[in-house]
Amino acid sequence: MRLSRIHTAQALVPGSEVEMDARACRYLSQVLRLRAGQSIVLFNGDGRDYAAELTRCDRRGCTARIGNVLSTESQARLPIHLGIGISRGERMDFAIQKSVELGVQALTPLTTSRSVVQLTSERRDKRMEHWQGVIISACEQCGRSRLPVLHPPLSLGDWLNGQPTGLLLYHEAAHTLATVAPPEGTLNLLIGPEGGLGEDERNLAIRSGFTDVRLGPRVLRTETAPLAALAAIQVLWGDFR
Structure with missing residues (x-):
């Protein structure tokens, strides 16, 4: 047992x-x-x-x-930093939990133009404490001996300023994971909230050095997208091989 x-x-x-x-x-x-x-x-x-x-x-x-x-430690070979638009309660919890199980080493919750959840200072602190608990529980279950870093929530623009390159999930993108170059160093992965990122935000990410990629012909929910993307990334470049 x-x-x-x-x-x-x-x-x-x-x-x-x-x-x-x-x-x-x-x-x-x-x-x-x-x-x-x-x-x-x-x-x-x-x-x-x-x-x-x-x-x-x-x-x-x-x-x-x-x-x-x-x-x-059983740390993933490929360092992945997930920037994800803040979504409603259980959806955000599910996305964080599965991202931890799939090996992300850092997470940053992002506020975007389509974010339904708006965090006041007090609510932000409570959410951070709650999300940290989700991370700890996921590590307890999946066998990870190091906790991923949970960064404080940022605006999309502020987050992009600190990430020189990365991948942006967009269901109408011309590229797929199979057609982009393997990452060198940390892979920054950007996923929007419910409703996705706006056109201006996608363009901002691309100008910042991100490449938009799609995951097949179907539109994925914000809580499903990290699971699908991270699993595919671990198969292509990580420790699922």
Whole structure:
């Protein structure tokens, strides 16, 4: 049986004991119903997994004793930075979750002309905390030992200023992934929100050095597009080969 993987922000030193945060404790004690003496796997983003044994696990708190190092990181060979238009709740969560599972190393939520969701300063902070939780949960499930970097939301223009080249998904593009040159270094991937990017925004991205590509003859939803694009990219140039 596969052991549960749990993220912690604490330093993990073999032989030491760590206390789980409220989220992890609730999951271990109330969802999985684990108890003291049972084994789990811990990681803190340093690229390694650690064996651990629960020394306490109940509603009042959970602690674990750290054992030996189990493995090193399973980072994707191709660094991918996903810039994605902010979409409504579950759609954005799904896109982030699957992007993490498919190996992205950085994500930037983008505000665009067709963004339905508008973030105030307070709401932005809450969304960032929520999205970080989605990333952590996805890493726990898929076996990643390093967390992808979640950048604060930016306008499309500001994001493009920091990305010299990349790929822009557009269903009427002349190019396909099979016809563009393999990336050198980090691949920047741009995907719009519900309704896609406006014509002016697509032109801005192309002038900034991006190449527009299509994924077949069908129009994909904003939450489906990252999954399809990243899977195809990993087959062509990444670690699906």
